Amino acid sequence: MTRTLAGPPAVGRASPGHAKQRRSRMSRHQARAGVLFATPPMVLFLIFTVLPVAGALGLSFTSYDVFTPPQWTGLQNYARLLEDATFFTTLKNILLYCAMFVPVMIAASLLLAVALNSRLPAMSVFRTIYYIPVVTSPVAAATVWTWMLNSHYGPINEILGFFGIPGPAWVGDSSTAMVSIVLVTLWQGVGSNMLIYLAGLQNIPTHLYEAAALDGAGRWATFAHVTWPQLRLTTLFVTTLSLIGAFQLFDQAYVMTKGGPGNSTLTPVYQIYETAFNRLQMGYASAQAFTLFLIIVAVTVINMRINRSDET
Amino acid sequence: MTRRIRIALFYGVLTVVGLFMLLPFLWSLSTSLKPDDEIIALPIKWLPSSITFEHYWSAFTTVPFARHFANSMLLAVAGVVTNLMLGSLAGYAFARLPFRGSRVLFRLLLGSMMVPAVVTLVPSFIIVRSMPLVGGNDLTGQGGVGLLNTYWAVILPGAVGAFSVFMMRQFFLALPKDLGEAARVDGCPEFRIFWKIYLPLCRPALATLAVFTFVAGWNGFLWPLIVLNDPDMNTIQMSLAAFSFNKQTDYGPLMAGSIVAMAPTLLLFAFAQRYLTRGLAFTGSGLQ
Numbered sequence: 001m002t003r004t005l006a007g008p009p010a011v012g013r014a015s016p017g018h019a020k021q022r023r024s025r026m027s028r029h030q031a032r033a034g035v036l037f038a039t040p041p042m043v044l045f046l047i048f049t050v051l052p053v054a055g056a057l058g059l060s061f062t063s064y065d066v067f068t069p070p071q072w073t074g075l076q077n078y079a080r081l082l083e084d085a086t087f088f089t090t091l092k093n094i095l096l097y098c099a100m101f102v103p104v105m106i107a108a109s110l111l112l113a114v115a116l117n118s119r120l121p122a123m124s125v126f127r128t129i130y131y132i133p134v135v136t137s138p139v140a141a142a143t144v145w146t147w148m149l150n151s152h153y154g155p156i157n158e159i160l161g162f163f164g165i166p167g168p169a170w171v172g173d174s175s176t177a178m179v180s181i182v183l184v185t186l187w188q189g190v191g192s193n194m195l196i197y198l199a200g201l202q203n204i205p206t207h208l209y210e211a212a213a214l215d216g217a218g219r220w221a222t223f224a225h226v227t228w229p230q231l232r233l234t235t236l237f238v239t240t241l242s243l244i245g246a247f248q249l250f251d252q253a254y255v256m257t258k259g260g261p262g263n264s265t266l267t268p269v270y271q272i273y274e275t276a277f278n279r280l281q282m283g284y285a286s287a288q289a290f291t292l293f294l295i296i297v298a299v300t301v302i303n304m305r306i307n308r309s310d311e312t
Numbered sequence: 313m314t315r316r317i318r319i320a321l322f323y324g325v326l327t328v329v330g331l332f333m334l335l336p337f338l339w340s341l342s343t344s345l346k347p348d349d350e351i352i353a354l355p356i357k358w359l360p361s362s363i364t365f366e367h368y369w370s371a372f373t374t375v376p377f378a379r380h381f382a383n384s385m386l387l388a389v390a391g392v393v394t395n396l397m398l399g400s401l402a403g404y405a406f407a408r409l410p411f412r413g414s415r416v417l418f419r420l421l422l423g424s425m426m427v428p429a430v431v432t433l434v435p436s437f438i439i440v441r442s443m444p445l446v447g448g449n450d451l452t453g454q455g456g457v458g459l460l461n462t463y464w465a466v467i468l469p470g471a472v473g474a475f476s477v478f479m480m481r482q483f484f485l486a487l488p489k490d491l492g493e494a495a496r497v498d499g500c501p502e503f504r505i506f507w508k509i510y511l512p513l514c515r516p517a518l519a520t521l522a523v524f525t526f527v528a529g530w531n532g533f534l535w536p537l538i539v540l541n542d543p544d545m546n547t548i549q550m551s552l553a554a555f556s557f558n559k560q561t562d563y564g565p566l567m568a569g570s571i572v573a574m575a576p577t578l579l580l581f582a583f584a585q586r587y588l589t590r591g592l593a594f595t596g597s598g599l600q
Contacts (some may be wrong), residue, residue, distance in 0.1 A: 037502075037506070040398060041399070041402040044389065045421065049432065050424070054437045112329070143570045256559070273534070292428075
């Protein structure tokens with residue numbers, strides 16, 4: 001990392017001139033090899049990542065239906081966005097989703113991580129089981145869960161009924177459809193955040209726990225004054241990842257509810273998908289996407305601020 | 313005594329959570345093997361009284377499920393191959409072969425990991441559609457459909473993820489620098505040093521990356537949904553989503569299809585789980 005193109009490395013200081021020369025020839029040689037190695041991947045990176053990011057903003061100022069060349073329309077798309085009731089519905093829906101999903105996700109993954117961090121036997125078995133949903137196809141899992149949540153023949157309401165709880169209609173009812181998606185995405189995602197928390201827990205120096213024990217701190221006090229503050233960065237990482245993922249909810253909404261009933265689970269990405277690829281309004285879809293991007297950035301920054309202020 | 317009860321309770325809770333995590337697999341497997349009249353039965357029949365494979369048969373015959381399975385397999389494997397190749401090449405260059413502008417480029421790469429995928433969705437589609445001189449396009453990328461409805465539409469944009477480069481770079485940085493020095497002084501070409509000395513030491517990282525990219529490729533849904541419209545080109549995830557949309561109540565074949573769509577990543581996980589969990593812990597601690 002510290003080695004630069006022109007400057008000879010510090011180790012060559014004592015050696016005679018020609019060795020120095022050879023060194024710099026070699027590093028020039030290496031630089032050429034580096035360019036050669038990095039070019040194919042970086043060309044792909046520029047075409048399929050950098051160019052689209054730049055294009056996203058530009059497209060949002062145009063009207064483009066794919067078949068005729070894009071036309072510059074200035075801020076028209078954004079003006080339209082402000083009056084688009086469906087867009088605000090999707091924002092409301094996704095905020096509701098995040099408000100349910102992210103806190104429960106943090107609590108559940110941390111709780112499981114703390115539990116599995118104990119030194120009792122067979123913890124790795126549970127760790128494996130809890131991680132399985134993470135590698136499972138979201139589309140297949142959503143399909144299976146829709147059937148599991150079937151109000152008449154599904155096992156979930158059967159189990160609830162066993163405890164005397166009347167099961168709701170889940171995906172069939174606009175008041176519970178989003179809860180169903182929260183349930184499925186929690187099931188699918190909790191394992192990976194649990195692993196991140198486990199790694200965080202293992203990084204906490206044991207002497208802190210020894211000190212806490214010497215001070216006579218109980219289990220809760222130790223958690224509140226050692227574990228939780230020490231996991232601050234892990235929590236920041238997990239909440240950031242969860243938020244960015246949550247705001248882009250699509251697969252489950254597409255498979256389980258098709259955005260319904262009555263738009264109650266229509267998400268921003270779903271609307272962007274429909275605007276762009278069903279109605280072929282690429283410019284307007286880009287404005288929606290870019291606005292969503294700015295909202296995600298804003299929420300992420302707020303989230304970082306909140307986590308940082310915890311520090312004091 | 314109370315300690316023993318507490319431990320039993322602890323395991324009890326963990327087991328209940330575990331059953332909840334496994335329930336979708338057990339329930340879909342059970343449904344997929346049940347005779348039709350037992351699928352919709354009250355009270356619920358948890359286990360089939362007799363096992364039938366007819367739902368698997370009908371899942372594979374009503375839609376070209378086998379073809380879609382093969383499409384998904386091809387795309388996922390291609391994603392693994394390209395990400396391992398290009399990710400390690402770029403990772404090695406960024407770690408050990410600094411060139412003019414390599415730091416800026418690497419920062420750009422890191423920054424791109426923060427950009428939500430939805431931002432690039434529409435422009436990427438347009439880029440794929442406007443590839444010059446393919447799919448009936450002229451030199452300016454107009455007139456045809458470009459790479460749409462070809463495997464390339466999925467392979468090229470996913471060929472080298474920023475994460476692959478980042479992960480391989482971290483791994484190369486951790487290897488001792490002087491390993492290749494002797495060979496370098498002897499005038500050994502840089503590619504041979506990379507290929508013969510450094511890459512073999514990266515097997516655990518490559519295995520982790522392979523599992524990760526396979527899972528991501530196999531499970532990917534939105535992007536293939538956008539660029540692969542030809543029914544023959546559909547992936548298994550698209551096929552399953554369409555199936556669940558058209559035949560919402562045909563639970564037997566639907567669950568059979570779900571089992572098939574879930575199986576490859578689950579099997580891979582069974583064989584390679586230590587690589588996956590290690591890689592994930594690595595991502596978590598790598599950013600701290």
